[in-house]
Amino acid sequence: MAVASLLRISGQAMHPIALRSNQSAVKHAGNLNSLRTRCVVNQLISAGRWFSASTCRRQAEALERTRNIGIIAHIDAGKTTTTERMLYYSGFTRRIGDVDEGSTVTDFLPAERARGITIQSAAITFHWPPKKQGEENTPTLQELQDKSLPRSTVPHTINLIDTPGHADFTFEVMRSLRILDGAVCILDGVAGVEAQTEQVWHQASTYRIPRIVYINKLDRDGAAFGRTVREIGPRLNGWPAVCQIPWFKIESGNHHFIGVADVVNLRGLRWEEGGDGKSVKMLTLEQLENEESQLAEELKKARAALVELLSENDEAMVEKFLDCEENHLRVPPMDILNSLRRCLLKQGNSIIPVFAGASFRNMGVQPLLDAVLNLLPSPVEAHEPEVTISGVKGGLQQLLSGDLIAQQSEQAAITKGKQKKPSAKALVEKLDGCSLAFKVVNDAKRGILVYVRVYSGSLNRNSAIYNTNLGIMERAPRLLKMYANDAVEVESIPAGHIGVIVGLKHARTGDTLVSYAGNKSPPEPINTLQLRPIHVPPPVFFAGIEPHSLSEEKRVSEALALLLREDPSLHVTVDEDSGQTLLSGMGELHLEIARGRLINDLKAKASMGCIEIGYREAPLGQSNPITKIFDKEIAGRKGKAGCIVTVEPFDPETSSPPPVNALAVKMHEGNQIVVLAPNLEIEVTKKGTEHSALLPSDMDVATFRNTLVNGCLGALARGPQFIFPMHSTRVTLTIDPQAHIFGSETTPSALAAAARLAVSSALRDLISDSGPGTTLMEPVMNVIISVDENSFGVVSRDITSSRSGEIISMDEEMPLPATDLSDSPQPPEELPTIDPAKIYAPPDPFESPSVGANIPVSTSRPRTITAKVPLKDMVGYLKHLRSLTKGRGTFVMSVDRFRNMPPQKQRAVLDELRGVF
Known part of the structure; x- marks a missing residue:
């Protein structure tokens, strides 16, 4: 992610003293272990922003010590159980929550605790290693590097999101993945790489999210760490880098999992059986050779394999290996960690670090937390998000440097002519903050909570926020830092962090929120800025909702609106004929949970019918050509238009292609609409618009084309025999300007009505006595x-x-x-x-x-x-x-x-x- 977006601090015009102060800031920033962090200070100086050297160093160091990560896995792999142990060892909780008892922190919804599964993503912030009292001046990351100490030596802030694993809630996973910098994928050591694991893994690949793998449940009978590692390669498309191997103790012919052997540091970690996991015994390689010779030999093989794998993907590791006289055991642990990190963060990475543990038995979680800090990226190092501004795509860094706006201005100048506008640099300098709303939750006590990830600048309390998706301004009265269902009120949310806005009335999942200088609406083209939105898949399950009485209808509608704002993968439609309200979603469990939220949490007095399937209707043959003339008044104005329609079956693979002279060919939900106007004489003006002298003077060809297509789509929404929407249908609409256009009486509304009337009649002709049927x-x-x-x-x-x-x-x-x-x-x-x-x-x-x-x-x-x-x-x-x-x-x-x-x-x-x- 572009670092210039992370430390944008508004200030005053540059002054010679301020310039020297900023130059000092650059010098202090050099202590940080990130070239890009030093670059941000230079960019801020050139942009004319003023801040003290200590502020620069503190802000940059805080970003370097931040991790935005998610837990992804198949259902029942142990995501929530692992999260509970992370919270306990970090000091956030004083007791370990249990999924079976319903006492977990992140699964706090009644439905989650009743079912023992995660339904909605929960965000929580904690520190690892735990902060100690009086520990103020901790070493910088550069000082740690100089001393050959890992990042996990000093406290970091971890913003963790525990995601669902059930396939019905994949959309919940997707909207969380898009704002993460890294992820931990948990595998069941018995089940191996399961189907849903592969799906969420490949979804994370679309956002280039670095991931590490944690093989859990190694304490269970039948757990197979080696088999699971071998499955990772072909199923997750990467080379597993084994960083830990399990340590088993043989008793009475049975193998009991008691710890792990650390391949990077060449040591054994043994946990006390039955304990809370805080007591860990460490054994050196020499001690392992004396006590567990077989494990020590396997540890040496694992170290050799790890160094060889890294050497194939990292040139720096090759040099270090040669410096160590090609001895795999002599390569320093810090060099291995740095090599793993470089491989994990580079574009096109194929290395997958693998760790081992048994979270339910409190084993292996602390080394996993260390790996999160040592290997996964900070917001400074993460892949920058894609942004779109007036249809021009690019990276966030391109936007903040002004290049993206310059490209958009060049395109606008070509299409609309040159206009005098503010420079791209001037527009960007006034952009105080840019954030993405990735989740909306209706909290019974706090109201509507909008979860946001801040990508540029900062989000301040009481600041005016412009929603670029809806084109409206809102004010952020309260800001929260979430700890599952608990929260702490804060004054601002800096770039690179995740927080919550309370009190927004309109923001939805996927909206881009922009704050501009002076609390004003951003000018063009900033007001079109879009951080990558989510495509919501079409639903496949639906059920009817009936209010208990007419007086409850408004209340039920309001509750449904809140439900849809929380979960955009739910859809509400109203059947035009029956008036029945239909709620549709991604699966059975999805709708069942939605029903519980609607009735129990939102207190809607309504009943929900059985889950039904969305069928479609299709023609079995071709209809006769149907000619219809629409001649009625519409809103007090006379409207008259006509057309000829033929309906027939359509198969993309076998049907003949539409005529090359077709005015319009539209594909929509499996149907094809072909508009023919052979006698329409079309002329192209100098501005690139199409006109015809045979059309009314106030109607261009584009309006004429779109109106006819929309009229056809309206008729296809209802089949003639079974009342289901049409599918696999080709509609051929032919219009003769001499016979079907009647001067000024032919309005867009009349054309749409004529098309709809003709298509409906052609569909009814299919089920007539001589028709082929549907x-x-x-x-x-x-x-x-x-x-x-x-x-x-x-x-x-x-x-x-x-x-x-x-x-x-x-x-x-x-x-x-x-x-x-x-x-x-x-x-x-x-x-x-x-x-x-x-x-x-x-x-x-x-x-x-x-x-x-x-x-x-x-x-x-x-x-x-x-x-x-x-x-x-x-x-x-x-x-x-x-x-x-x-x-x-x-x-x-x-x-x-x-x-x-x-x-x-x-x-x-x-x-x-x-x-x-």
Whole structure:
């Protein structure tokens, strides 16, 4: 991330004394372990900002000692349990919360504690290592580097976000990922790399977030650290750098997890069994050779493998290895940490540091916290966010330097002509702060809480904030620093930090908030500034909501508005004919939680119907050409227009292409609209607009085209036979200016009404006595099911026989489309090709010598089934899958397409919809 965005401090014009003070600041900034931090001071001087040398050093050092991280993983991998231990060891809490008891800090919602899962992301701030009383003057990072001490020696501020792991709440993960600088991915040591883990990992790749892996639950029977490490390579597309190996103690033929061997520092860490984890015994390599010779030998192999892997990706490590006479054990730990950090932060990184532990048994969490400080980036070092200003994309640094505005001005000058505007530098200098609202929560006591990440400048209390998405000004009356459901009021939130604004009435998830000098609205083009928004995927589950009485209708609408503002992945629509309100979401659990929030938390007096499926309707053949003339008054003005419409089936792969002379071709939700106007004589003016003498004088060709398309879309929203929206339909609309345009009486409203009337009539012609009719279409899902070897056969048979599914592949996972939840369709770099045979992994205690590292003896090999299954047959499937697999099976799914339903299944669905069972 651009450092110039992080220390923008408003001040007065430069003075010679102030200049000398700032030059002194540069000298002090040189003590910091970041070239870019020194650069920021130079940039501030050139920008004319004044501040003292001590302020410069303090602000820069504070940013270097800040980590914005998230915990990501598959459900039940131990995210919340690990977070609780982090809070306990940092001194934030005095007792360890338990998920089963419902006493955790971050899972504070009643639904979360009742179900034992994380539903919404929780932000919390703590310090690691814990701050000690009287410890004011701590060494700078440069002083630590000079003394060969790691960053984890001095206290850092960690802003931690605990994210959900359930597939229904992937949107919650995505809106948290986009504001993080680093992440910890937790893996279940028994289950290995699971399906949802892969999805959140690849989603994090779209934002270039550096990640480390923590293999948890190594205390459980069947835990396989080595097998999990070997899975990381091909499934997460990276080379695992094993930084810790598990330490097992053999008692009565059983292996008990008692600690870890630190590969970087060549030492053993042993925790007291049954303790709270604060007491850790450290053993040197020499002590391990005397007491645990087998572990010591494996530790040496792990060190050699780590140094070799780093040497392949970091030239500085090659030089250090040669300086140490090619002895892997003599390479200093600090050089290994620095090499790991360089590899992790560079663009195109393929190194994945791996750590071990058992959070529930209070083992391995403190070294994981040290790794967060030593390896993951500060806000200064993180990848700068993408910004857009008037359609021109670039980085935040380009914006703050004025280059992005200059590019936008050049484009505007080409299209609109040269206009005298303030210089780009003058515009940027008055930009006091830029932040992103990534989450909105309705708190029962505090009201609406808007979680923000500040990227530039600072966000101050009572400052005026301009919402560039909505184009409105709001004031920030209160600012909070969140500690899960507790909060501390603050005066400002500096750049690089996460905080909460209380009292905003309109801000939503994904909005960009800008504060400008003088508390004024920012001028063009600053008022169009956008930090990358989130693409919300379309919902696939929905249920009806009915107020208990007409008097409760307004209250229910207000509660739904609050619910949608909190969670944009929920949608509310109203059926035009029945007037029923429909709430739709991403899955069964998603809607169930939303129902609980609506009724129990927001106190809405309403009932919610059963979860239903969004079907579609499609034509079975071509309709007759339908000609319609619309001739009515609209808002007291006479309107008259006409057109000819034909409706037919459409398949992108097999249907013929539209005519090359088509006036418009529009694809929308699986339908294609083709507008033909063969006799419309179009002329292009000098300004680039299209006009036709055959159209009314106040109507250009663009308005004419858009109006007809919108009229067609309105008619396609309702099928003629089953009342579901149309799909796989081609509408060919032909308009003859001589026969269908009537001078000034042909208004845009009349054209849209004529198009809608003609399309509706053509759809009804499909179901006439001589028409081909229509059929129902059902959504089909891409489903990835993870099971063990013992359950593989029964689950496969269930998919094909009981659920009308089609198995696509086995043990070859089909990646879910990244475009579902991100505006970055592909990860920025090409994924490396990983050869599992070249991955170092320590042997697992239960590996058979004959089988080796391929298949564990005491556990079943994990298997993956990739299938296409109708969505209706997936309703309630999670409970069924768990019963088939004794609770071990999991699945994730995404929408693939809609397909025609067989007649027998269509009749059954229609009987069910009519209430006939």
